[in-house]
Amino acid sequence: MTGHVYQASVSWRREGDFAANAYTRAHTWSFDGGIAVPASASPSVVPLPQSVEAAVDPEEAFVAAISSCHMLWFLDLARRDGLVVEAYDDAAQAVMERVARGRMAITRVTLRPGIVLAGDALPDAARLDALHHRAHELCFIANSVTSEIAIAPRPARLSGDAQGA
Numbered sequence: 001m002t003g004h005v006y007q008a009s010v011s012w013r014r015e016g017d018f019a020a021n022a023y024t025r026a027h028t029w030s031f032d033g034g035i036a037v038p039a040s041a042s043p044s045v046v047p048l049p050q051s052v053e054a055a056v057d058p059e060e061a062f063v064a065a066i067s068s069c070h071m072l073w074f075l076d077l078a079r080r081d082g083l084v085v086e087a088y089d090d091a092a093q094a095v096m097e098r099v100a101r102g103r104m105a106i107t108r109v110t111l112r113p114g115i116v117l118a119g120d121a122l123p124d125a126a127r128l129d130a131l132h133h134r135a136h137e138l139c140f141i142a143n144s145v146t147s148e149i150a151i152a153p154r155p156a157r158l159s160g161d162a163q164g165a
Contacts, residue, residue, distance in 0.1 A: 026052045059094060065141045066109050066149060067092035073135035081131060084118035086159040106147050114154040122156050
């Protein structure tokens, strides 16, 4: 087999009245490093108490995976381009809509990365936009989905600036 293989284990056990649709959607995602993440259906899809608001839902994981992949590529590209990134924060958002009768899909993901750079002067916006564009092109997750993905960076700032990103 060529390529990389990634695995995740998903584990759920029945609690509640399954036949009456009053059972828990709480489950656990486990990964190769030993971490276990509490997961659930989104409360916007399955009402409380059958869902768990404090757990990660698949829709949140989807947008987080896209955001994380973009960030990792951006950081690598910025480093290669001679920039020193001190901080990177993204306020990513996904929109789920009806795409056909009985079918919903995440149709749009918007990444809103904010970066803090070391140094005395900010690079021009075109340089940063080019890095974000290339990061998007290289992102494995973005290349794997059909959702529209928009990159709307917040203005970069220097690490000495007093205001938040």
